[in-house]
Amino acid sequence: MNPREQIFDAVRNHLPAEKIDYPQIPVFQKTITELLPAFEERLLEAGATFFLPADLKEAQQLLVQQHGGGSVICSATPDIKGNRDIRKVKNPHELADVDVGVIRASFGVAENGMVWLTEEDLVVNALGFLSQHLVILLKPTALVADMYDAYVKVSLEDTAYGCFMMGPSATADIGAVLVHGAQGARSLSVYLV
Amino acid sequence: MKVALFIPCYIDAIYPEAGIATYELLQRFGVTVEYPPNQTCCGQPMANEGDQGNSAAAEKLFVQNFSGYDYIVGPAGSCVKHVKQHFDAIPQTDEVKAVRANTWELVEFLHDVLRVDALPWAYFRYKATLHNSCSSIRGLGIAQPSELMGPYFNKSEHLLRMVEGLELVPMDRPDECCGFGGTFCVTDEAVSAKMGLDKIDDYIRNEAEFIISPDMSCLMHQQGIARKAGIDLKFIHIAQVLNGGPF
Amino acid sequence: MAAKRVDPAANAAAFLDQDDIHEPAHDQNLWAARMKRDAAAKAIPEWEELRNIASQIKEHTLTHLDQYLEQFEANATKRGAKIYWARDAAEHNQHVWNILNERKISSIIKSKSMLQEECGMTQFLETRGITVTESDLGERIQQLDNQPPSHIVMPAIHKTPADIAKIFSKAIGTDPDNTDPHYLNEAMREDARKRFLQAGAGMTGANFAIAETGTFVVCTNEGNADIGAAVPRVHIASIGIEKILPKVTDLGIFIRLLSRSALGTLATQYTSHFSGPRKGGELHIIITDNGRSKRLGMDDFWHSLKCIRCGACMNTCPVYRRSGGLSYGATYSGPIGIILDPTFDESKYSELPYHSTLCGSCTDVCPVKIDISDQILRWRKVMAEKKYLPISRRLAFTAAGRIFERPTLFHGVETVASAALKITPHFLLYNRALNPWGRHRELPHFAKQTFREWFMQYKLKNQEDKQQP
Structure with missing residues (x-):
């Protein structure tokens, strides 16, 4: 028997006698009714910031205001222009010097301020993690209340990679002090547009 | 109602006043209490060590002593928890099961069975805090554990609120273990002592003069630490406060 | 040769005795996490x-x-992942080595994985010339200090x-005096960034594996697992067979519970779902x-x-x-460690179940x-039954057991002194040579009269009272 068969054999031989049924999962009462204010509040708690530009043009101006002139800006969304073309990236290492990554998220979660980013949204996954700062575009109406709804909405069958991102990178590994910018993005701004 | 009094060995020898208070308190409610004279120990110290062989004899004797009573009441949460929830070193006959089912911790018995709603004789003019033992809280459920989400209740506190003059002060970590843990207090002396010291600090920060508990074993450990450190805190069983003595 | 028995009580005493800084800070930081957990749990009406x-x-x-393992394997394979099966640590490590060796990869960046810890993977790879860098800040600190995670x-x-x-x-x-x-x-971000870019492979563990889609989920706060998976061409994930969940929607429940329980936060900053290899x-x-x-x-223990x-x-x-977690001398520390570690080596970890107040x-x-807690007590029964306990402890309990089984012995001479001597061996004087009770505590004062003596007198007096006209 190969190791695979041996493991299956061992598992089958050791299965507990009593079989437990899969539980009935009730529909829980929603505690959040106003999604956008809750989402905004949770974004701040998670260490992110948010902005409400009137349109994409204003968003583009905001990006320049926020991140100045000399920055390397790489946008994965046609809605915002950067100065590094993600479509030409052959190897993720080429993104090592990106200052600002711009990505459009398909939806956010009001319960905790998460945004859902897939491989298709990121174009190159590393954009979400090598960029020093992130700007996430999100339609203010593209929100779900909580994680129950969020997992109904994700379609893991359709993407090789998807990430719920909740604010910037963080750690409290030194003296239990919260520090942002551990390995991933130092800051995360959500443009609700 | 046929009630037997279960006085654990350390209360018998070190804190007889807690036993006396329990006995008197039950009589105040018109309960006829018998004290089976051949009782020794419920077997908990050995069972907690994992030593089933050596706890079996004590468990067997416990059943002999307490069989046939409607209620077996003991002023010690950890011993009662052992009887009710572990006590499996001997075969589980109907007699054993009945003894286990009929065993009650004093606070539970007063609160749930006698449904005590007044203690007109009780007077205790001190600032005190309540130490419910882990066995009583998480084992017997005499109070809502802080870990579990649900409505607040605390049966010991409910009874103490009927005592005139008593000012109950809260603790920073109300149901944190004090570190007694039976043999743990000697086999893990350093950790046990630190846990006890941290508890004492909590009492001092909150300006308690008395520590009241339904479990004297926790208090024996805490009292030992306070005495060694020269700290003037007084430790007392809840039965003495509810009964109005002996002090 | 049998591994040396871990003595958690002695290790803990050393942790406590080192100074007045480490243990209080440790206690307070972790208690703060517990308080945050309580608040986070309370905010969810359906928590229980x-x-x-x-x-x-x-x-x-x-x-x-x-069934679920088969389903996960089939779906993950369909999505383009290559599946390997490892019966034990040695097979696990060999698979990793083979993957690296075939691709001439000499340096890897890894995120936190308790399974890889369990397998002693880092040491195994390092002896074969692979440079292994932990990317989680806490793990990196431990790696640089040659210690396992605590x-x-x-x-x-x-x-x-x-x-x-x-x-x-x-x-x-860095400046040794700058503790900010x-x-x-x-400083560590800068150092790690170079290593991420040099690594030939990124390694992760998994928090959950979803049978329905062949997806596995990795939760981090730093985003380090995602960099490791997104930058090097090769991603290797180690998954224990118990990580499986049936459905995607199960994650709605588990993600809500995980970080609230761990740190009292609503989730980790990154909850990442891998369903097949990334592009390229x-x-x-x-x-x-x-x-x-x-x-x-x-x-008794499968739960x-x-x-x-x-x-x-x-x-x-x-x-x-x-x-402190290192006192447990094992991959897993704390209460969960007490019940997991003996499954790896009963003798080595036979003292762990006693490092608890239950x-x-x-x-x-x-x-x-x-x-x-109940499993800890059940492990004590295993240890006692298999006679792993030190002999002094066993004898003390045999003596106590003999006394408690015979009322005549227990109450034999009706004096307080005898009662005191007879009940004390088991928790007060069990080790007379060291008398550990007394190191930080005064002995209790024995009463002048036992309860039993009082009761006998009381009964006698009552009877006399009744007999008087």
């Missing part, structure tokens, strides 16, 4: 119901584990910023048993396989907080309702 459901989903999955989610929580400043000054040349966590983090990359999944199937067959490695039991454990707090915080 969620724990019940999560527990039941895990029990359902474990009692049908063969906590499941806060690996270096037993260290102070001053300790870490010293370690970093030696390793990456922001400064230290920034390779994905290798090593599904590992390493004692889990055996544990599944242990009637420990429900563990989702949140660390809530450690944060709440009053003994763990005063001991207070029960661990059972009540556990998000998947593992009966941790």
